[in-house]
Amino acid sequence: MDSIFTVSIFQSALELGCIYALVALALFISFTILNIADLTTDGCFTLGCAVGAMFTAAGHPLLALVMALVTGALAGFLTALLQTKFGVESILAGIIVNTGLYTINLMVMGFSSLVNLFGCDTVFSLGKDLLGDTFIGGWYKVAMVAAIVIIIALALWWFLGTTLGMSIRATGDNAEMVKSSSINPTFTITVGLCLANSLTGLSGALIAQYQKSADINIGTGMVTIALASLIIGQTLIGNKGSMSRRIFGTILGSVLYRFIVAIALRMSVPAEALKLVSAIIVAVAIATPYVRKKVALKKRQYANYQRNRQEVKKNA
Amino acid sequence: MLRLDNISKTFNPGTVNEKAALTKLSLELKDGDFATIVGSNGAGKSTMFNAIAGTFIVDEGNIYLDDEDITFKKEHVRSRYIGHLFQDPLKGTAPNMTIEENMALAYLRASRASSKLFSRISAKDKDRFRQQLQLLGMGLEDRMKQPVGLLSGGQRQALTLLMATFVTPKLLLLDEHTAALDPATAEKVLELTKSIVAERGITCLMVTHNMHQALEVGNRTLMMNAGRIVFDTQGEERAKLTVQDLLEKFRAGAGEELDNDRVLLS
Numbered sequence A: 001m002d003s004i005f006t007v008s009i010f011q012s013a014l015e016l017g018c019i020y021a022l023v024a025l026a027l028f029i030s031f032t033i034l035n036i037a038d039l040t041t042d043g044c045f046t047l048g049c050a051v052g053a054m055f056t057a058a059g060h061p062l063l064a065l066v067m068a069l070v071t072g073a074l075a076g077f078l079t080a081l082l083q084t085k086f087g088v089e090s091i092l093a094g095i096i097v098n099t100g101l102y103t104i105n106l107m108v109m110g111f112s113s114l115v116n117l118f119g120c121d122t123v124f125s126l127g128k129d130l131l132g133d134t135f136i137g138g139w140y141k142v143a144m145v146a147a148i149v150i151i152i153a154l155a156l157w158w159f160l161g162t163t164l165g166m167s168i169r170a171t172g173d174n175a176e177m178v179k180s181s182s183i184n185p186t187f188t189i190t191v192g193l194c195l196a197n198s199l200t201g202l203s204g205a206l207i208a209q210y211q212k213s214a215d216i217n218i219g220t221g222m223v224t225i226a227l228a229s230l231i232i233g234q235t236l237i238g239n240k241g242s243m244s245r246r247i248f249g250t251i252l253g254s255v256l257y258r259f260i261v262a263i264a265l266r267m268s269v270p271a272e273a274l275k276l277v278s279a280i281i282v283a284v285a286i287a288t289p290y291v292r293k294k295v296a297l298k299k300r301q302y303a304n305y306q307r308n309r310q311e312v313k314k315n316a
Numbered sequence B: 001m002l003r004l005d006n007i008s009k010t011f012n013p014g015t016v017n018e019k020a021a022l023t024k025l026s027l028e029l030k031d032g033d034f035a036t037i038v039g040s041n042g043a044g045k046s047t048m049f050n051a052i053a054g055t056f057i058v059d060e061g062n063i064y065l066d067d068e069d070i071t072f073k074k075e076h077v078r079s080r081y082i083g084h085l086f087q088d089p090l091k092g093t094a095p096n097m098t099i100e101e102n103m104a105l106a107y108l109r110a111s112r113a114s115s116k117l118f119s120r121i122s123a124k125d126k127d128r129f130r131q132q133l134q135l136l137g138m139g140l141e142d143r144m145k146q147p148v149g150l151l152s153g154g155q156r157q158a159l160t161l162l163m164a165t166f167v168t169p170k171l172l173l174l175d176e177h178t179a180a181l182d183p184a185t186a187e188k189v190l191e192l193t194k195s196i197v198a199e200r201g202i203t204c205l206m207v208t209h210n211m212h213q214a215l216e217v218g219n220r221t222l223m224m225n226a227g228r229i230v231f232d233t234q235g236e237e238r239a240k241l242t243v244q245d246l247l248e249k250f251r252a253g254a255g256e257e258l259d260n261d262r263v264l265l266s
């Protein structure tokens, strides 16, 4: 155990797990609750990262988080607008916005594909000044990101129990019923996607400050990674059950995913291979229940075939 | 109350699958009318309901509710005052949400204030839901925290009926809403329907394939064929009508394309 896990690896897995948990929660809202495959995620994450980096570089690390949240929500709004008002298929709407965001992100970063934040104040450097000398010590980053995730998880749990939150859940659960309950699905889808992407944007800005850099390609594959986290959580906790359980499961999934990655890196799997690994996790996790059913059916078919053959033999 | 003025709807116009489902249909309902509707499969009964509920906008004609022209109103707007139940009990409720959450959504129709957007289900709401559920006599009041997906079809349909009438609608559309239930449950849901409609004086349209029901329930019977209303009876004329008479009209109207499987005599 000790050889695989050092304290610092444990810490950074926790930190990254909590930060990326926001993207997993975003997918929980769009994919699980609204039943929409929202492919804005990749570009939106980079957008949050870029916006966050620029504001941080300008000396406003807190405003950076707020702006990332707001611009993320805007990206979600665009995707929602395309699918609800202009009849674009939801997956396509996400792809279109995602593609457009690449250029926007470059523009935000001043047409440079990398922005460095070395020497800039970040929420983490501020946190270190504040918490570094207390009993929390070296765990200040863990404490900060955990606090952020817990606050957001609580707020999300509260929100999903409000009338508006319930309307959003019903939209994904039974769209027809929603219309006949006088809820406007255009409105609920828009609010849901704005909310989801604001979390993705916030996560991007936190990563920018955490890594002290923003990279134009940082969001690539983010949707798959978040989906992998979501599915790991669902496999452990189940995707039924109360909202609080499911939200907790999503966060747990994200943290576990980071532990898996940390172990993989430790066992010298090259970092470039990680996206392949997460793709495989998602594919296997989604395919497993289906394949299991198929295999069970084939088994019964085969047993039936054997029985019939034996009967034919007996009769002969 | 409700007035359909020469409404038409053609599906897939200009293709080989073109189908004129409603052809210049007109109908007027008075306040408190409870009309049953019969008609062969494909006569356009569900299509008429969908036109009224706003699932699609009619190609031609106008729809008025309480003298307000609602022809171009969206479905979710119309649903504030129109309740719509389907044959399929799965359609009216959100399966992964609990009974009380489903009821809270239905209750939304009462409160349009946007201040309600961020309120959660209160203890008072729960009391109100429990009282309503007790009326069903199905023990659902003790299962309010369970997802609706766990209920049987009959229980779900009864719940849907409750939800549709929770906030009294101006108009209630019942599209064979007991057809998928076993006879005993169907009877129970129908009794419930009759008592709720009578108690609150809700104007109501009910599609049925049961000729006996068509004459017994409500105060008016309509027959549809080929996208229009071909027979409309109420009062004394209706009281004298027998199931046999109605069947004959049905045969004449449907031009022998009567589908015996779905016409129940009793």
Ligand SMILES: Nc1ncnc2c1ncn2[C@@H]1O[C@H](COP(=O)(O)OP(=O)(O)OP(=O)(O)O)[C@@H](O)[C@H]1O
Residues within 6 Å of the ligand: B011, B012, B019, B020, B021, B039, B040, B041, B042, B043, B044, B045, B046, B047, B048
């Ligand atoms: N969405 C649709 N697209 C194409 N055709 C449709 C659609 N909905 C209904 N139709 C057609 O319109 C006609 C009327 O259908 P409708 O469902 O209103 O019949 P109905 O009277 O309710 O019959 P049933 O007793 O079987 O429920 C049918 O020929 C049907 O095929």
Ligand SMILES: [Mg+2]
Residues within 6 Å of the ligand: B045, B046, B047, B175
């Ligand atoms: Mg029908």
